[in-house]
Amino acid sequence: DAGITQSPRHKVTETGTPVTLRCHQTENHRYMYWYRQDPGHGLRLIHYSYGVKDTDKGEVSDGYSVSRSKTEDFLLTLESATSSQTSVYFCAISPGQGSNQPQHFGDGTRLSIL
Amino acid sequence: AQSVSQHNHHVILSEAASLELGCNYSYGGTVNLFWYVQYPGQHLQLLLKYFSGDPLVKGIKGFEAEFIKSKFSFNLRKPSVQWSDTAEYFCAVNGKGNNRLAFGKGNQVVVIP
Numbered sequence: 172d173a174g175i176t177q178s179p180r181h182k183v184t185e186t187g188t189p190v191t192l193r194c195h196q197t198e199n200h201r202y203m204y205w206y207r208q209d210p211g212h213g214l215r216l217i218h219y220s221y222g223v224k225d226t227d228k229g230e231v232s233d234g235y236s237v238s239r240s241k242t243e244d245f246l247l248t249l250e251s252a253t254s255s256q257t258s259v260y261f262c263a264i265s266p267g268q269g270s271n272q273p274q275h276f277g278d279g280t281r282l283s284i285l
Numbered sequence: 286a287q288s289v290s291q292h293n294h295h296v297i298l299s300e301a302a303s304l305e306l307g308c309n310y311s312y313g314g315t316v317n318l319f320w321y322v323q324y325p326g327q328h329l330q331l332l333l334k335y336f337s338g339d340p341l342v343k344g345i346k347g348f349e350a351e352f353i354k355s356k357f358s359f360n361l362r363k364p365s366v367q368w369s370d371t372a373e374y375f376c377a378v379n380g381k382g383n384n385r386l387a388f389g390k391g392n393q394v395v396v397i398p
Binding site: 202204206211212213214215216219221229261263265267272273274275276277278279 | 291294319321327328329330331334375384385386388389390391
């Protein structure tokens with residue numbers, strides 16, 4: 172399996188609190204992604220990064236921000252969590268050398284906003 | 286932007302039955318195509334991929350998929366399923382030169398022993 176570690180694996184928090192999820196990789200891959208997975212919606216891209224300090228929005232970026240200060244770490248922050256952000260969050264990585272590279276996924280973080 | 290449609294979101298079948306999951310994509314250019322599998326409680330794993338060449342692609346665990354360019358399709362098949370194939374299956378696509386994947390909504394497959 173690709174060297175991807177997501178933390179925490181589970182979190183329960185209250186509406187309005189800030190939440191930060193971490194994705195750590197040991198593969199030195201250029202591209203990192205954050206997805207959310209919800210029943211009936213499949214996986215939807217939140218944000219992605221194509222290098223240190225280089226990030227871009229995905230299709231469901233509202234309410235989320237990201238940061239990448241080191242190649243190996245990609246942080247996802249919910250500034251003020253809402254119940255609609257209850258979901259399973261997956262991080263993925265790919266080398267990014269051309270688009271012919273599959274993404275590899277972490278084990279996910281189950282986040283519940285009460 | 287690319288998009289993906291998967292049909293028959295819930296599939297229930299018996300062991301040894303054949304499985305076929307449909308996947309159609311929408312994109313105006315050349316694409317890369319993927320099927321991922323997610324076993325209960327686990328992360329997504331790559332099942333197979335198509336970049337170019339032979340449109341019939343063989344993946345792990347006896348799965349194969351066929352790219353039909355004229356139909357914008359990339360259907361997944363397995364001739365004889367096992368109970369351990371119970372999982373959710375996702376089709377994904379990206380345009381050549383585009384590192385963003387678009388996923389379908391998934392097929393929940395349950396294999397009854």
